[in-house]
Amino acid sequence: MSAAAEILVPGKAGEGEALVLMAPISFWGGVDPKTGRIADVRHPQHGETISGRVLFLPGTIGSSSASAVLMELVHNGRAPAALVLHEPDAILLLGLIVAREMGWETPMAVRLGRDLFEAYRGRTVEVAGDGALTVAA
Numbered sequence: 001m002s003a004a005a006e007i008l009v010p011g012k013a014g015e016g017e018a019l020v021l022m023a024p025i026s027f028w029g030g031v032d033p034k035t036g037r038i039a040d041v042r043h044p045q046h047g048e049t050i051s052g053r054v055l056f057l058p059g060t061i062g063s064s065s066a067s068a069v070l071m072e073l074v075h076n077g078r079a080p081a082a083l084v085l086h087e088p089d090a091i092l093l094l095g096l097i098v099a100r101e102m103g104w105e106t107p108m109a110v111r112l113g114r115d116l117f118e119a120y121r122g123r124t125v126e127v128a129g130d131g132a133l134t135v136a137a
Helices: 066-075 090-101 114-120
Strands: 002-004 006-009 014-020 054-057 082-085 108-111 124-127 132-135
Touching (some): 006 090, 054 114, 066 090, 082 090, 082 124
Parallel strands (some): 014 054, 054 082
Antiparallel strands (some): 002 132
């Protein structure tokens, strides 16, 4: 299975188990930048780790600090392998852009229709440098 996604922020191609979030998340207070775990006790996937996984985001709950949390995740080696967004989130993506400007290796962020997210749930997904998403063999 394969899909072509639009590259929102270029970065390192990645591979990991897909984590398809069931609800939008706030990175500020919702994700622990030291561990990469979902810290928001109200989130249905509380306790799941986003680190090293291909993170499918149905949306984000706004905070201008989301970019700082994503930068911390990158700096701490706890970032997702790639981010797949339904809609671009300029504040969140700014964290990747600034991290890249700092010389840190950043994951790629791509845009994909939300209707395709479920096909990847629980599977190992590769996100190639051209934005193609494929299920790993």
